[in-house]
Amino acid sequence: MSDLLRAPAELKYAEELDWLESIDTGPKPFTWRLSPKMIRLFVLGSERSDGLDREIAQKWFGDRGIVERAIVTLASDRGLLLIGDPGTGKSWLAELLAAAICRDSTLVVQGTAGTTEDHIKYSWNVSMVIAKGQSRESMIPSPIMTAMEAGAIGRFEELTRSTSDVQDALISILSEKYVSVPELDDDAIVFAKPGFSIIATANSRDRGVNDLSSALKRRFNFVRIPVVTNKKSEAEIVRFRTEELLRRHEIELEVPPNLLDVLLQSFADLRAAAAAARSDDEKLESSLSTAEQIGVLEDAILHGNFFGERALTAHTLAASLVGSLARREPEDLAIINKYLHGVVEPRGKEEGGAWPEFLEGGRSAIASLS
Template identity: 85%
Template sequence: MTEQNESLRAPAEVKYADELDWLESVDDGPKPFSWRLSPKMVRLFVLGSERADGLEREIPQKWFGDRTFVERSIVTLASDRGLLLIGDPGTGKSWLAELLSAAISRNSTLVVQGTAGTTEDHIKYSWNVSQVIAKGQSRESMIPSPIMTAMERGVIGRFEELTRSTSDVQDALISILSEKYVSIPELDDDNIVFARPGFSIIATANSRDRGVNDLSSALKRRFNFVRIPVVTNKRSEAEIVRFRTSELLRRYRIELEVPPTLLDILLQSFADLRAAADSATSDDEKLESALSTAEQIGVLEDAILHSQFFGDRELRASTLAASLVGSLARRAPEDLAILNKFWHGVVEPRTQENPSDTPLQEFLEGGRRALAALS
């Protein structure tokens, strides 16, 4: 495994290796199958420790959401059913799947990405052509998919964007989830790969992609659904943005503080834009952006990097406004018209009510300049 300081983004089991080692050393709870941690410790790793847990070491929270979603996900993975995390873009589905896989299996990298080009080979196996020509078809010349590897090791496999894969691929998953084995008809001997205890699949699906490739009722029955809602609590959303932004700053080795006033402006702007989208009567009156927490983090990251490389290394409200406009104005003229309306109908009146609020005044002017440049 590549060392964390040599990789652009370390997987959770590498990033939190020391923490996972310590939790494993003090874990005396019952563990299903080949799990590395007990269900209680998996939950604690994901949601963080509390004083009542009585641990000698504090475990930070890594996923922010209702604990019942995490508990139901863990219980599902301890059963013989797959887990399907479904929700809007940016709700943390993939991050939760990665954390669960890291805690349970110490491997979150056995991933299949669902696309229109994903084939049955991607979830079962393919062949090393040169090996087949030289030695014929055998287990040695077979290339197992990440899902088959998870079956053989008795660990968690992941399937991202399940509804974006074709019906053929989805149908192939049905036999894997129900029969728990994969047949290899090309071989005469050793032609069945059985899943070891502990194997399961965590799939994710974007609720906005409903209708791209609908799941069959047969496949739905083999998954437990956990719906992850959009975070609407301002305090929780602020914690998520701070947590993810601090990680990004460490990755880029940037020493910069995000002023609380600017974070409040960002959170309020997204809340206002969501409210406008909810009251819109047509898609043309809604931004193409999902206005998710992940997109807030993207806006803030863009502003921080711009301040670092092209500014005075201090995050300013005008830079934040320009990043927000640049990130959300995806369609012309529709998105530009919506943002213009927001700036003149929401931001401007708010600055008039608070004329001494310098950051808000800078935010107004920065947004105006960014919109004028795009118009």
């Protein structure tokens, strides 16, 4: 794994998955590698009441019922659609579920305006077709078709960003569970094996890009992933991801709890301001998600490690926040500047701590961008 920039979940947690599989005595649907209870435990982590000989770390932070409903859906005939705001962990949950069920989370199609039916069905190796003609050997199966043939989980990211033609092609796959290959005379149908299902994700902010047809909606169970608003849960997510970052870069650095509190509070303040805004011009373009908090902290840690004193400071954290969230000029800069002067400055005078340095770092960053 050290040779991979980012290992998929089935490789990253291979030893843990092997161990869970060795002690798993629960009923398993189809060809699943783990039982539903063990999958839930893998995703949400173990508790003392589970009575295990080792601790299983929590990997996705969210409601237990969401994970259970997702697992039950994948054991049914319907596909699973995880829908929510950007940065709520939809893709990460989909990856963990696929890794636990079939030990392969890489059968992924990325939905874009350029995604075609070939990406979810099949295409052809042109040189082989010229040399030998069209055959199963010269056919290039899509990740979804590969999942069908293996009885595995296929993933479709950003479903609503793909065109209606692509979405319509999914309807027959989800309902009939096969793909016809009219170019072939023999072996012209690829059937899905037991265990095949699709996990799709959709950004609730992009629902107007290419809305799903009612026919496709009926083939999916919708599971909504809410924005994390609980500070304790959000702190756990940010801390978990930051520790992964530090291990990947082999950085020995402690994130001071007071600076993590400053980051969490600043995002909470900006979210409250966005909720009270009367127009889009008064809101930051950023979704202010947990994922963006992690991005701000990652940027600050790396900057401090490479160009600072190998320590995280409030000044660097503020500069990273401004650099990450100010996407429109001058609108976003004006919103952040208003926040710094209207909220951070009075708080710094009243509470002290890291806030005055955070204010100075934000001001300096805005001045350099203005």
